[in-house]
Amino acid sequence: MFQNVYLxxxxxxxxxxxTKAAFxxxxxxxxxxxxxxxxxxxxxxxxxxxxxxxxxxxxxxxxADETINRVMRRLEEGANIHNLDRYIYGVAKLVHTESLKxxxxxxxxDEGELSSIAVDxxxxxxxxxxxxxxxxxxxxxxxxxxxxYKHEKSEKVxxxxxxAARLGVSLNTLRVKMHRQRLNLEACVQECLGRYE
Amino acid sequence: MKGRSVLPxxxxxxxxxxxxxxxxxxxAERERIESEYFQDEAAFHEMLTAEDELIDAYARGExxxxxxxxxEERFLTSLHGRDRVQFARAFAGAVSGSQPFATRLHxxxxxxxxxxxxxxxxxxxxxxxxxxxVVVLSWLVIERRRMSNELRAEHAEPGKQTDVLRPGAxxxxxxxxxxxxxxxxxxxxxxxxxxxxxxxxLLVAKLKDNPQEIGPEHREVPDRKRLDASIRxxxxxxxxxxxxxxxxxxxxxxxxxxxSSPVLFSSRPRSMRGSGANTFTIPRFLxxxxxxxxxxxxxxxxxxxAVIETADRRQITSVYWAEPLEPERTSIYTPAISTFHLPxxxxxxxxxxxxxxxxxxxxxxxxxxIIRN
Numbered sequence: 001m002f003q004n005v006y007l008x009x010x011x012x013x014x015x016x017x018x019t020k021a022a023f024x025x026x027x028x029x030x031x032x033x034x035x036x037x038x039x040x041x042x043x044x045x046x047x048x049x050x051x052x053x054x055x056x057x058x059x060x061x062x063x064a065d066e067t068i069n070r071v072m073r074r075l076e077e078g079a080n081i082h083n084l085d086r087y088i089y090g091v092a093k094l095v096h097t098e099s100l101k102x103x104x105x106x107x108x109x110d111e112g113e114l115s116s117i118a119v120d121x122x123x124x125x126x127x128x129x130x131x132x133x134x135x136x137x138x139x140x141x142x143x144x145x146x147x148x149y150k151h152e153k154s155e156k157v158x159x160x161x162x163x164a165a166r167l168g169v170s171l172n173t174l175r176v177k178m179h180r181q182r183l184n185l186e187a188c189v190q191e192c193l194g195r196y197e
Numbered sequence: 198m199k200g201r202s203v204l205p206x207x208x209x210x211x212x213x214x215x216x217x218x219x220x221x222x223x224x225a226e227r228e229r230i231e232s233e234y235f236q237d238e239a240a241f242h243e244m245l246t247a248e249d250e251l252i253d254a255y256a257r258g259e260x261x262x263x264x265x266x267x268x269e270e271r272f273l274t275s276l277h278g279r280d281r282v283q284f285a286r287a288f289a290g291a292v293s294g295s296q297p298f299a300t301r302l303h304x305x306x307x308x309x310x311x312x313x314x315x316x317x318x319x320x321x322x323x324x325x326x327x328x329x330x331v332v333v334l335s336w337l338v339i340e341r342r343r344m345s346n347e348l349r350a351e352h353a354e355p356g357k358q359t360d361v362l363r364p365g366a367x368x369x370x371x372x373x374x375x376x377x378x379x380x381x382x383x384x385x386x387x388x389x390x391x392x393x394x395x396x397x398x399l400l401v402a403k404l405k406d407n408p409q410e411i412g413p414e415h416r417e418v419p420d421r422k423r424l425d426a427s428i429r430x431x432x433x434x435x436x437x438x439x440x441x442x443x444x445x446x447x448x449x450x451x452x453x454x455x456x457s458s459p460v461l462f463s464s465r466p467r468s469m470r471g472s473g474a475n476t477f478t479i480p481r482f483l484x485x486x487x488x489x490x491x492x493x494x495x496x497x498x499x500x501x502x503a504v505i506e507t508a509d510r511r512q513i514t515s516v517y518w519a520e521p522l523e524p525e526r527t528s529i530y531t532p533a534i535s536t537f538h539l540p541x542x543x544x545x546x547x548x549x550x551x552x553x554x555x556x557x558x559x560x561x562x563x564x565x566x567i568i569r570n
Contacts, residue, residue: 047241051231053278054218054248056271089235121512126287128517132555134291150292152257172239175246182249186284192555 018069022076026068029075029084044068044088051092063099067092122193129192133185141181148178214247219267256285475565485533490548492561496526498550502557503531508543541569 030044031037048067052060070091074081081087134142144163151159164174216222217230234241254260255268272278479486490503499522504515516532543566549557 043238047235050241050244050248051235053275054244054271056220056274058275060275083236085236086232089232092235123283123286124515126283127290130284130287130291132551136555146292149253149288152259172243176242179242179246179249182288185288186281189284189287190280 016069016073018072019076022072025075026072044085048088048092051089052096055096057096057099059099063092063095067095070095125193126189129189130185132192133188136188137181145178145181145185148174149182211243211247214244215251218244218248218251218271219264220271221264221267252281252285253289256282256289475563476568477565478568479536479539481569485535486539487533488531488546488563489528490531490546490561490563491528494527495524496520496522496529498522498552498560500551501529501560502549502551504547504549505534505538506545506547508545513538513544539567541567543567 027034027037027041030040045064045068048064049060052063057063067088071084071088134146137145144167147163148160160174161171164171167174169177213222213226213230217227222230230244234244251268252272255265255272260268272282477486488503498520500517500519502515502517505513507513514534516534518532520529543564546563546565548560548563550560552558
């Protein structure tokens with residue numbers, strides 16, 4: 001004889017799936033102009049990417065996307081967010097905390113791996129690619145970036161001030177421009193290195 | 198954890214950013230900085246440039262003992278971080294012109310960490326580097342004197358000079374090619390190239406299909422009349438080996454290669470008939486060779502890259518150089534290649550040329566065999 005057992009049916013929690021509507025709503029909050037909203041979206045994602053990289057995340061891109069997804073979900077659910085940047089930062093901290101619990105955070109640095117970074121064929125190829133990528137710049141741009149990065153230690157700041165004065169821009173403006181130029185060069189080198197593989 | 202950053206920070210704000218990136222600041226300070234750059238675009242840009250500065254400082258070896266392991270823990274445990282450091286090292290070399298050796302030295306120093314007591318290792322490496330530098334400089338001075346003596350001797354014999362292989366134009370072309378290629382090579386190779394560039398005279402010994410013809414008797418000053426006659430008889434490039442008779446020591450050789458079929462080590466070139474296998478006998482005292490690569494068409498590109506591989510596809514070396522565009526030319530010359538990399542055996546040389554869009558196109562394949570005696 002068996003006793004009837006009633007087991008209450010438990011429904012599985014629904015995973016939130018990003019929809020076009022949620023994404024469009026998010027962009028509309030960023031800016032009414034969709035192109036500008038797209039730029040702001042990329043900027044937010046870059047900030048999150050850097051945040052997680054600087055915090056030592058194993059998968060900064062995944063964590064950044066997870067953060068944005070959560071923010072978009074909250075907006076879709078009707079949350080009234082006054083300061084979006086601050087809110088995004090708060091969600092990022094939460095995602096990072098959860099990520100720490102899930103993944104093994106201890107990274108043992110392989111000494112052999114570090115020494116292998118130094119001198120090897122890839123370094124020579126990198127040098128070669130860099131010279132090629134520098135060749136793609138205009139003479140003026142190349143001269144400026146080489147001048148900007150050539151100084152070391154104590155001479156660095158003074159040298160860059162002189163360069164900024166010569167170009168007629170503020171030091172901050174020069175820094176931002178040189179950073180973007182450098183990122184372009186890095187991307188060019190990585191693309192070039194891809195051809196050798 | 199508190200610590201002092203020795204990076205050349207302009208202000209406390211910048212110092213704090215560096216400490217943030219290295220994970221050296223308190224939780225409260227960390228959250229303050231993060232909150233700032235999340236809400237302020239300018240602050241975020243300054244974080245990005247601070248990151249660039251930090252990576253550059255690591256690449257130049259400017260971080261302290263405390264900062265370096267923190268940096269490595271945070272930046273070198275990801276592929277993206279390692280790529281950025283690699284770029285920074287290459288970029289430091291490009292802007293300074295002499296950094297590749299320094300960055301390599303720092304990398305070697307890094308590897309001494311596993312031995313413990315890396316400061317002692319640094320001392321040993323520094324002393325060794327100084328000794329090597331003194332030896333190299335002494336050798337350069339001695340060789341320069343020998344070259345000068347040789348030049349004086351040559352000038353004392355008018356009419357017997359450099360018209361054998363158009364050496365004036367060739368030497369100039371070689372100098373130009375080597376000058377543009379020198380940036381792509383390591384510092385020790387630069388030193389070797391400087392030595393070869395000072396060599397001005399080429400004496401030619403004909404080597405047809407008899408590699409053994411280059412025997413001991415040709416290591417001394419060869420009979421120029423006989424060699425000139427041989428060259429005139431075979432203007433299309435019988436194998437030519439050239440020596441610099443600087444007191445019996447040779448610095449550079451010019452070897453002529455004809456293109457071979459795509460199959461490696463084929464003795465029959467696909468496009469050029471009647472030529473034998475590319476076999477060279479390189480005396481052991483020769484330290485460098487150059488290769489004259491005959492092309493199937495006239496020179497069409499400005500920049501070339503040659504990769505030399507062994508029979509089992511192991512890359513030996515690669516060289517990258519620029520060539521002047523001369524429509525009439527059907528051969529180009531590689532920069533000097535150290536014979537240290539070329540023991541006896543079979544090799545293949547893959548020649549590619551850079552196109553205007555930056556990609557490389559295969560120009561030709563050459564196979565050759567080296568005999569050392």
